[in-house]
Amino acid sequence: SAAAASGGREHIECVDGGAQEHATRKSWADEDEELAAIGFSACSCGQLSCVSWSFLVFLLAIVIGIVVHNPSDAALLPGFFLAPMIVLYVIYWRKLRHKIPVDLVLQNFAFGFLPGACIVMLVELVLSGVFFLICFN
Numbered sequence: 001s002a003a004a005a006s007g008g009r010e011h012i013e014c015v016d017g018g019a020q021e022h023a024t025r026k027s028w029a030d031e032d033e034e035l036a037a038i039g040f041s042a043c044s045c046g047q048l049s050c051v052s053w054s055f056l057v058f059l060l061a062i063v064i065g066i067v068v069h070n071p072s073d074a075a076l077l078p079g080f081f082l083a084p085m086i087v088l089y090v091i092y093w094r095k096l097r098h099k100i101p102v103d104l105v106l107q108n109f110a111f112g113f114l115p116g117a118c119i120v121m122l123v124e125l126v127l128s129g130v131f132f133l134i135c136f137n
Contacts, residue, residue: 047101047102047103048102048103048106049103049107051106051107051110052102052103052106052107052110055106055107055109055110055114056106063077084109088105088109092105
C-alpha cells in the first residue's frame with residue numbers, strides 16, 4: 001500500500017492482485033475545521049474554545065491562590081511556568097504554529113498535564129509512605 005499526502009488529505013492506494021481501491025481519509029486539521037463549521041465550539045472566543053479558556057482560567061486561579069495564600073511562594077511561579085513555555089516555544093511556536101491551531105495545542109497540554117499531575121501526586125504519596133515506613137520503623 002502506498003500513501004501520498006495531497007491538499008491536506010491523505011490519499012491511500014491499496015493494491016489487491018490487479019484491483020485498486022482508492023480511499024481518502026481526512027486529516028485531524030480537516031476534522032477540526034469541520035467541527036468549528038457546524039458550531040461544535042459554540043462558546044469559543046477568538047481562536048480558543050471553552051476548554052482552552054477554562055484551562056487558562058484554572059491556571060490563573062491557581063496562581064492567584066498561591067500569591068494570596070503566601071506571597072513569598074510567588075517567587076516559585078516562574079520555575080513552574082518557564083520549562084513548559086520554553087518547550088512550547090521551541091517545539092510549537094517556532095515551527096508548527098502555522099500548521100497546528102493553538103487551541104488544539106492547549107487542549108492536548110491541558111488533558112495531558114492535569115491527569116498526569118494527579119497521577120504523579122498519588123505515586124509520590126505512596127512512595128513517601130513507603131519511605132517513611134522503611135526509614136522510621
